[in-house]
Amino acid sequence: MSRVTREFDVGLELFSRKQYARAAKTFEEVLLGDPHHARAWSYLGIALAHLGRAPDAEEALHRALELAPGNGECWFHLGVAATLRADWHEAAESFRHAAALMPHDMATWHRLGVALAEAGDAEGSTAAFERALILSRETSSPEATARPHRGPVDDHLSEPGEREGPKEAESWISLALSLLTLGEVEEAVAAYERGYSVDPDRARHSMFRPMLKLLTATSGDSPEDLPGGRTLEVAPVSPLRPPSRPAPPDPDGPLSGVG
Secondary structure: OOHHHHHHHHHHHHHHOOOHHHHHHHHHHHHHHOOOOHHHHHHHHHHHHHOOOHHHHHHHHHHHHHHOOOOHHHHHHHHHHHHHOOOHHHHHHHHHHHHHHOOOOHHHHHHHHHHHHHHOOHHHHHHHHHHHHHHHHHHOOHHHHHOOOOOOOOOOOOOOOOOOOHHHHHHHHHHHHHHHHOOOHHHHHHHHHHHHHHOHHHHHOOOHHHHHHHHHHHHOOOHHHOHHHOOOOOOOOOOOOOOOOOOOOOOOOOOOOOO
């Protein structure tokens, strides 16, 4: 293994630990040895973006794209940099490029969904989150372990709930409600649980649980017959519930065990 490769791997490790200043310095050392290292330029750019050095970050990221315009990881990082500036339209465009180049990368579709939701494109956001949900299931299946996909290092997804915000939770819950109206119960519950992992309070007070309970009642299905055999015992307070009817307490935790 060459010195440049070793230094680059050290930089990746520092970046994954969110030690952005040290990571940036390491990537700069990599580039002293190999100024045409596109991935080093890309990771230098995103590390600088996390440090708030937007102009320097943009310069490094565009340098990476000059060297490797077909590298989805570089487009992904450009999207993350735009996200850190809250430029959601630019972020969405960058993630679209990344998704075209890395169509099997869940993190890319996930990020695209967030950007589109923030940009006000509910339909596009739902489609992107649906794709992320499908890929999430594929990557957790036994068959997928034989052909792992190595996507870009995404420090945003490593700690659900810490960096992901209410807007993203709302998008997952909206997707869950949409899937539920289509009768896709298993997929709807999986989307709801993803939203719950981001923002439990928002998920608990959404209309998802009451709608799921209503769906099972009107369809004649028993909750025990739902995918995974999960019994939905109690729904949270619903705006549709008559005020004279006391609402039972909501159980803690998401709809675990489904799917």
